[in-house]
Each structure stands twice: as structure tokens, then as C-alpha cells.
Amino acid sequence: MIVKSQIKLIRSLHQKKYRNQLGLFFVEGRKTINELLTSRFELNSLYETEEGLIGSKDIRPEIISQDELKKISALTTPSGCLAVFKIPEVQSINSDNWIVALDEIRDPGNLGTIIRLCDWFGVTDLVCSANTVDCYNPKTVQASMGSLARVNVGYTDLSQFLANSDLPVYGAFMEGHSVYKSDLPEKAVLVMGNEANGISPEIESLISDKIAIPQFGKQSTESLNVATASAILLSEIRRR
């Protein structure tokens, strides 16, 4: 059973405005929920359509009907469980490692995939420009597959952040220097730009090293998607 006021509250969390106002976000999918339950994230409420899908003997979800779940879910085919967590405080940034910075990433799926990549490649801090899509967007949470629990995502004035950073600032550009032939230090910032327009001119002026992924196909090929480009660059950074 889920009361009407709670349905209304969770439905409001589909929108960024109310997530920020209430300091809450929601997650769907068994694997992701179970990962967040064992993380620093604080649980608000937990729902499942059948007993035993999620939780433990200390954490008992409310059992709700398929129809009730449909009312609160963001998925066309809800996965049987949904959890509401508090949005955690952003932690201070560790400048002793590579940091990924995003300049106006718009697609929630791309952001989620990049969070998952940071987690895989041991990047603990992701700094986003204020106009980057919200990391608690349901589609971002979905695509991040629980990696949100291990990557510290913060939103800030990106140009100010880069201007104040002591680290070298690498940026992905179509016309940059081949990443395969670039010197990559032990710690630095890697800036990835907007899906359609790349890195903005304001941020470009703060980049110390422009890098690119060489193209092996025909010249007419579109640029790479920002998430796949991030994958390749992070792999190169860690491989060495």
C-alpha cells in the first residue's frame, strides 16, 4: 500500500525542481537499489511488488501493486521495485587524481554512462557545469547502474573551477593532438564538451592540452558520441 500523498511526492521527484526542493531522488531496478542500500546514501522509502526482491531483514520494503508502481515509476515497463533516497552532500574534491569535468552535457543517458565509466576507471570526482543535466534525473540514475554511490558528482561554475585549479587541463577536441601520442600526467582534469557544440569558447580558453581520438574510417564520419569518447580517453589515461 502506498498513500496518495506519497505517490504525489514521488511523482514530483520526476522533476529537477522538486528533487532540489525536497533533497530526494528515486531509483528503480533491483541491482542499483541494492547497491545504493549498502552505500553512504540514506534511504527515505522503499517499495516492491513482490516480497524478497530487494532489501534485507533490517530493511523491509512496502509491498505495492503493479498499478501503484506504474503511478510512481519513470519506466514504460517498471522493474518491480523503487526506492527514494536523500540527495547526499557533495564531498570535497580529491585533486590527487584525474578529475573529469563536463561542459554542458545535455543527455541524461550520456551523463549516467560517464558516471559509470568514472567508477570503472577509478575517477572519484566528476565536476559538472551548472547547465549540465541533473545527475539525479531518473534516466541518469538508470544509466549509471549504481555507480552514483561511488562517484562524487558536483555542479559548479566550471570556468571558475578550472581557473582556480592547479592541475593541467586536458580537453577533447576534434582537432586536438592524438591522445595515443600525448603525454598524460598522473593527475589532471579532463574536460568533455556538449554533444552538439563541443567545449564552449569560454572553457576552451582554460584548456592547456587539446587531445583527440584519431579517426581511422572515411573522412565524412560524424564525431564520436561523448560517452564513447570519454570511454576511450579514460582507457588511454589508465592504460599507461
Add this chain to the structure above:
Amino acid sequence: MIVKSQIKLIRSLHQKKYRNQLGLFFVEGRKTINELLTSRFELNSLYETEEGLIGSKDIRPEIISQDELKKISALTTPSGCLAVFKIPEVQSINSDNWIVALDEIRDPGNLGTIIRLCDWFGVTDLVCSANTVDCYNPKTVQASMGSLARVNVGYTDLSQFLANSDLPVYGAFMEGHSVYKSDLPEKAVLVMGNEANGISPEIESLISDKIAIPQFGKQSTESLNVATASAILLSEIRRR
């Protein structure tokens, strides 16, 4: 103006069954349409909501209204133009290069991203198991960003294809040998597996070299998404 029967025909192309029956598929977005117009793909019909969006002086689109476009589009926010093309014949496979093979990829966006990656990294042939999502699915076409024009995508009995191939068969596995330390030949097949289950046991028995992308984050991290894993492996293959 677009006649009712044509609206009905294009709407039917949202489904694989009718795409195969009619040998047609549709594309949206100016950039992708213009790329396909200059490729080996044969045009069936072309629509735009304002003059001059797409086409050339030889190829004149029909002007249709926003409401008409909405009726035939697969997008929530249609992009102003739509083209119907004939599905081209699959070309014979070039075994003198790396070939990517997909074992039951289900997500149309992942397939589109992999087609775009093949194009970027000069892989001209993509062999898909019969149960892989259709490459003419509107979401796949969208994510491939015109690369469909340059990558030869075929569907076949994958185990038969691998059994008959003289090339070494590499496969991506969580527990494979680090790709960074693997010998990678000049030509081979790279098999990528299903999003949830990886490479199936039947296909696994045909793999000669299991490779993996080492993980640098904490051990609990989810596996990488199949499109980002493909990006990293193709980058490694071409870098050398």
C-alpha cells in the same frame, strides 16, 4: 501534402515486420538524411516542413505540415524532415580487416552507437546474430548518425559464421586477459555479447582469445556498457 496511404505506409515502418516485408526504412534528422542521400542507399520518398532543409536541386522533398510530420515521426520532437530509403542488399564480407560480431545485442541505441564506432575506426563489416536488434530500427538509425551508409551490417547464424571463419575470434569477457597486454593481430573477429548476459555459451566455445578491459575502480563496479566497451576495444585495436 502527404496522402493517407503514405502516412499508413511510413507508420508501418516503425515495425521490423513491415520494414522487412516492404524492404524500406525511414530516417530523421537533416545531417543523417543528407549523408544517406549521397550514399549507395536508394531514396524512396522525402519530406520536410520548410523548404531548403534537405535535398538538393535534383532532389526536391515534399513539403508537409508539422502535424503531418508528427503522424509519421518516431521522435517526441520531430526534427523537421524525414526520408524513406530502400533497405540495401548486404554486401559480401571483407575478411582482410577486423570484423565486429554481435551476439544478441538488444538495445537499439547500443547497436547504433556500435555502428558509429565501426565507421570511426574503419571497421567496414558488422555481423549480427539473428536475434540482435534490427539495424533499421528508428532508434538505431538515429544513434548511428549516418554511419549506416558506410558500414555493411548483416544478420546471420553467428555460430555458423564463426565456425566457418579462418580469422582468430576474440571475445570480450569480464574474466578475459587484459586487452592492454594482449597481442592483437592485423585482422580478426571481435565478438561483443548481450547487455545482460554477455556472450552466450554456444558462441563462447568458438572464441579463441578472451579479452577484458581491466577495472581500476572499486571491485563492486558493474560491468561496462557494451557500446563503451566496444569503443575501448576498437581504440586499442587501432592504436597499435
